[in-house]
Amino acid sequence: MSSNSTFFCDRCGAANRPEARFCRACGQALGGLDTTTDTIVGLGARGISSAHAVHGTSANTLNTNVNTTFQLPIGSSTITGLLQPQHMLKQRYIILANVGKGGFGAVYKALDSQFGNRLVAVKEMSQNSLDEKDRQAAADAFQHEAMLLAGLTHPNLPRIYEQFADQGRSYLVMDYIEGETLEDRLSRLKGTTLPIEQTLDIAIQLCDVLEYLHSRTPPIIFRDLKPANVMLTPGGHIFLIDFGIARHFKPGKAKDTTALGSSGYAAPEQYGRSQTTVRADIYSLGATLHQLLTGHDPSETPFHFAPIHLPAHPALAGLADLVMHMVSVPVNERPESVAVVRASLQRIQTLYTTGAALTSPPTISTRVPPMYQAPAMMPPIPAQATTTGKTGKAKGPTQYQIVKQPNTLFICTGHTGRVAAVVWSPDGKWLATASYDRTVIVWDAASGDRVWTYKGHSARVNTLAWSSDSKYIASAGDDTTVQIWEPANGHLVYTYTVHSQPVNAVAWSPGGEYIASAGNDKLVLVWHAQEHSELYRYEEHKDQVYAVAWSPDGKYLASAGKEKSIRFWNPFAEQKKPRTFWQRVSSIFSADLEPSVLKVHNERVNALAWHPKEYLLASASSDSYACIWDVSIAYTQHTKLLRTAGGNSAKNAVTWAPDGKHLAIASNDKTVQVWNVAKERCTYTYQGHQGYVAAVAWSPNGERLASAGVDRSVQIWQVV
Numbered sequence: 001m002s003s004n005s006t007f008f009c010d011r012c013g014a015a016n017r018p019e020a021r022f023c024r025a026c027g028q029a030l031g032g033l034d035t036t037t038d039t040i041v042g043l044g045a046r047g048i049s050s051a052h053a054v055h056g057t058s059a060n061t062l063n064t065n066v067n068t069t070f071q072l073p074i075g076s077s078t079i080t081g082l083l084q085p086q087h088m089l090k091q092r093y094i095i096l097a098n099v100g101k102g103g104f105g106a107v108y109k110a111l112d113s114q115f116g117n118r119l120v121a122v123k124e125m126s127q128n129s130l131d132e133k134d135r136q137a138a139a140d141a142f143q144h145e146a147m148l149l150a151g152l153t154h155p156n157l158p159r160i161y162e163q164f165a166d167q168g169r170s171y172l173v174m175d176y177i178e179g180e181t182l183e184d185r186l187s188r189l190k191g192t193t194l195p196i197e198q199t200l201d202i203a204i205q206l207c208d209v210l211e212y213l214h215s216r217t218p219p220i221i222f223r224d225l226k227p228a229n230v231m232l233t234p235g236g237h238i239f240l241i242d243f244g245i246a247r248h249f250k251p252g253k254a255k256d257t258t259a260l261g262s263s264g265y266a267a268p269e270q271y272g273r274s275q276t277t278v279r280a281d282i283y284s285l286g287a288t289l290h291q292l293l294t295g296h297d298p299s300e301t302p303f304h305f306a307p308i309h310l311p312a313h314p315a316l317a318g319l320a321d322l323v324m325h326m327v328s329v330p331v332n333e334r335p336e337s338v339a340v341v342r343a344s345l346q347r348i349q350t351l352y353t354t355g356a357a358l359t360s361p362p363t364i365s366t367r368v369p370p371m372y373q374a375p376a377m378m379p380p381i382p383a384q385a386t387t388t389g390k391t392g393k394a395k396g397p398t399q400y401q402i403v404k405q406p407n408t409l410f411i412c413t414g415h416t417g418r419v420a421a422v423v424w425s426p427d428g429k430w431l432a433t434a435s436y437d438r439t440v441i442v443w444d445a446a447s448g449d450r451v452w453t454y455k456g457h458s459a460r461v462n463t464l465a466w467s468s469d470s471k472y473i474a475s476a477g478d479d480t481t482v483q484i485w486e487p488a489n490g491h492l493v494y495t496y497t498v499h500s501q502p503v504n505a506v507a508w509s510p511g512g513e514y515i516a517s518a519g520n521d522k523l524v525l526v527w528h529a530q531e532h533s534e535l536y537r538y539e540e541h542k543d544q545v546y547a548v549a550w551s552p553d554g555k556y557l558a559s560a561g562k563e564k565s566i567r568f569w570n571p572f573a574e575q576k577k578p579r580t581f582w583q584r585v586s587s588i589f590s591a592d593l594e595p596s597v598l599k600v601h602n603e604r605v606n607a608l609a610w611h612p613k614e615y616l617l618a619s620a621s622s623d624s625y626a627c628i629w630d631v632s633i634a635y636t637q638h639t640k641l642l643r644t645a646g647g648n649s650a651k652n653a654v655t656w657a658p659d660g661k662h663l664a665i666a667s668n669d670k671t672v673q674v675w676n677v678a679k680e681r682c683t684y685t686y687q688g689h690q691g692y693v694a695a696v697a698w699s700p701n702g703e704r705l706a707s708a709g710v711d712r713s714v715q716i717w718q719v720v
């Protein structure tokens, strides 16, 4: 769907690519065009190349009700895209609209009536106007796309659910992607370009997915990367679509037998001169980036790329060079891998968006060998390394020199604003971080790799919580919403919009049934996580609420904020208000604890954490203290005060070790202190951060801690 010069069909007048052999609108043979040698044909879903399609080999569990050779009956209509809204396909899919043309391939938006009416995209293809050989090649290509996609799982790829044949056409059912193709986005810009920040973000996401494809065994070369095959969601997430010509790279094969790809974006070697490798995808990525940065369509002047002129900014100095290297005609002059490209892009992005430079290598994570044993004593940090560097400008973002500690396992970088929250998934596999940069990033806890960047929020994200089964995240922030979404793919499940002001705290009940959310509107709302109906609205706070926590048995809530005191209450009992005098009296003799207000802090309370098993509550306050409250004897307000080192520094976050014996406290003094609760003694101080530490979380297995804050890094470290 790139904008090459067009060829008009005699029968219906539709515009076609010059290399097309059949009209994409009506299927009429266009004739007279040789596609054998130096013309590149995008096989895609049309599968009409005279060249042989490449056969997929990946094992998969794809649901298919069609015979494996995928022969299609001849004689039915050759045209696709004719299914009307409300048409029921295969007694299951209700067609809503045609979103992707007609001709030999069409894509419909549809509802899956057997799966809660979830939205799906249904790709339709007909090969019936082709001669026998081409028809089989096209059918093979279609099945290949299905098989290939079915074996892949990546946040930037649509999931595939089913393939089948119906009325002489083949269908592929996959995730419906809300958004538009990058090609459509570019054409709406009318010659101008996307903001550089967005281009860098898109480029890095494309690197993520290409790296994933290239790391399969055998590697998958996409071979048709171009703006028309990239979909962009309103939140800025990208998906690679159209796997028609992706193929497995077969080591040792000297030369590709087919010329595939799209003119302007395809590397020279795709014309059949030599075997295509990952560097063919690097070329196409370079051509796509060149177009994003210049607005110039490469299909107009294949293999010729004009110099790129970018705004004068020190961070962008290397960007033009990088892109021009990627589109080098000699294969060996291009970067050797997508990982190399991604590392450069990330370095540029960090420098461009924050002015920050990291001393750690420019990859997402830096790793310490798994055998590493932390020394009992932490060596002091060199004075030079601990100083906070400045950009040198009078005004501008702070440059943080992140220094790895001996027990640091990973330093995850990617956020471009303060990290406000960090939470482990209950199964220990993932970490999620929320940031003022409006995103939530999900990280692989074993490798430190970024898995997903969620961009559903339109303002700072302040807080997040995992559901107890690790399947959902609730995130909330200054846009006043709480959003429930799937960390595996970023799918938004529900947006809760009852708060009228920024939301600062969200907590999922231990059983997973309820969510408590609280914010600047002074409310704590307790609502059903699935039905979203309100269970109880706590209105006792006189000022903004910053923290909310469930007791481990899911019976009580504690909430606190600007008004300095902590409120401890039972949403289920409170729900039954108004309570009579006699009910109050009898409750004294019942097993239920009375709600109470705990007062010890002299400044705002920033965080609360409930002991994993007992009725002990930890709080962190700007008054420089962390406290432990025994709330089972609430009226006597038994507390331990822990004043961590760092003098008068505010305490921002607290987390209990899973065994309940230690507490970690994050502070404005740039440290995290680990305290032995029974001995009331600080046993270790982590000093890897170069700014206020805003968040800390203990891993479910008790072996690691994750901390994050103003320096934008997320540091995962071993407990010493």
Ligand SMILES: Nc1ncnc2c1ncn2[C@@H]1O[C@H](COP(=O)(O)OP(=O)(O)OP(=O)(O)O)[C@@H](O)[C@H]1O
Residues within 6 Å of the ligand: 001, 042, 043, 044, 045, 046, 099, 100, 101, 105, 106, 107, 121, 158, 174, 175, 176, 177, 178, 180, 181, 228, 229, 241, 242, 244
């Ligand atoms: N999963 C999806 N969700 C939503 N829309 C989609 C999806 N897949 C494809 N589309 C829409 O359908 C159009 C055609 O899709 P696709 O590129 O896969 O088909 P094609 O016929 O193979 O195109 P091409 O001519 O590029 O080979 C896309 O441009 C896009 O607008």
